[in-house]
Amino acid sequence: DIVMTQSPDSLAVSLGERATIKCKSSQGLLYTSNNRDYLTWYQQKPGQPPKLLIYWASTRESGVPDRFSGSGSGTDFTLTISSLQAEDVAVYYCQQFYSTPYTFGQGTKLEI
Amino acid sequence: QVQLVQSGAEVKKPGASVRVSCKASGYTFTTYNINWVRQATGQGLEWMGWMNPYSGHTGYAQKFQGRVTITRDTSISTAYMELSSLRSEDTAVYYCARVGRDGYNYGEDYWGQGTLVTVSS
Numbered sequence: 022d023i024v025m026t027q028s029p030d031s032l033a034v035s036l037g038e039r040a041t042i043k044c045k046s047s048q049g050l051l052y053t054s055n056n057r058d059y060l061t062w063y064q065q066k067p068g069q070p071p072k073l074l075i076y077w078a079s080t081r082e083s084g085v086p087d088r089f090s091g092s093g094s095g096t097d098f099t100l101t102i103s104s105l106q107a108e109d110v111a112v113y114y115c116q117q118f119y120s121t122p123y124t125f126g127q128g129t130k131l132e133i
Numbered sequence: 134q135v136q137l138v139q140s141g142a143e144v145k146k147p148g149a150s151v152r153v154s155c156k157a158s159g160y161t162f163t164t165y166n167i168n169w170v171r172q173a174t175g176q177g178l179e180w181m182g183w184m185n186p187y188s189g190h191t192g193y194a195q196k197f198q199g200r201v202t203i204t205r206d207t208s209i210s211t212a213y214m215e216l217s218s219l220r221s222e223d224t225a226v227y228y229c230a231r232v233g234r235d236g237y238n239y240g241e242d243y244w245g246q247g248t249l250v251t252v253s254s
Contacts, residue, residue, distance in 0.1 A: 022195070052237070061240035063178075070228055070244035071170075071178065077239055114178055118240055122194035123168070123177040 023047050023117050027126035034125045034133065040102040044115035046080045050078075050097050052119065059119040062091055062100045065128075075100065076118075107133065135159040137229055137245035144251045146202075150217040153248045155229030162210035163187040166232035168241055169203060169214045171225040184212060210236070219252045226250075 025045040034040040050058045058078040063071035073082045075091035078098055088103045102109055110133055115126040140154040155167065169181040182193035184203040191203045202215045212229055226247040233242030 027178075055237055057237070057239075059239070063241075065178075070230075070247055071241070072244075073240050073242050074234070076233070082242065105236075116178075116180075116240065118238060121180075121181045121183065121192050123183075125180065128177045 022122055023050075023120065024125050025115055025117055026051060027113075027115060027122050027129050029129060030127065031098070031130040031132065034102075034105045034131065036069075036107065036133060037104050040105050040109070040131055042100045042113050042115075042131070044093075044098045044100070044126050046096045046117055046119075048119075051095065051118050052117040058094050058098070058099045060093070060133065061116045061118055062089075063114045063116065064109075064111045065114065070090040071114065074113075102131075105131075135231065135243045137231060137243055138250045139227075139229060140243040142249040145219050146252065147220055147252055147254055149219050149252075150215060151219060151250050152213055152215040153227050153229075153250070155212045155214070155245050157210045157212070157231070160231075162205075163207055165234065166238065167203070167205070167212045168230050168232055169201075170228045170230060170241070172228070172247075173222075173225040177241070178226075181214070181227075186212065215248075219250075221252050224250065224252045 060078040062075040065071040079091045079114045112128045136158045138156045168183045184191045203211045222228045229245040230241035231243040
């Protein structure tokens with residue numbers, strides 16, 4: 022199984038500041054058939070199911086604010102929130118969609 | 134609008150089985166895969182398995198092999214996840230999720246509301 026490791030486990034950022042969360046996979050996630058890295062980011066707020074934010078490492082899901090961006094390739098990926106808003110307080114997960122089982126990172130708790 | 138509506142909370146004894154349903158609406162059920170993910174209280178997300186509703190083909194995480202079965206009834210656009218030989222460690226919220234695709238699958242784009250399964254003697 023592919024192991025996904027996020028850092029840090031928790032993060033406190035001031036309103037309006039940048040938040041950066043990293044995700045590392047134990048093997049590469051690049052699908053050569055479409056030249057995409059199969060890395061997905063989710064946001065989960067208490068009592069709610071996860072919400073898909075970013076897929077293929079850097080493609081923002083429809084309706085997701087543009088302050089959320091994803092980058093990286095191969096085995097190292099980053100989720101960046103450019104200017105933290107109060108509603109961004111949540112736990113963030115990365116997931117590899119390269120091969121089953123589609124494993125998740127352990128999560129990063131983002132606080133203000 | 135796309136919706137996945139799951140069945141209600143369950144309380145089961147150790148050794149029993151549980152079946153959770155997931156009714157899809159707002160899209161053609163047979164054209165998107167369904168994944169199942171669980172989350173123990175205060176813990177992270179754990180991927181369990183997938184199903185192609187058109188073909189019925191399934192795949193399961195090794196951890197759950199032999200204990201989990203994912204099925205569907207296309208006539209009512211509903212997927213099911215059955216977990217057997219329950220133990221206390223299976224106490225969790227179970228989610229179904231649709232797998233989005235843009236030519237290729239890319240992630241779970243719509244989620245059910247979750248079903249709490251409690252295993253207790």
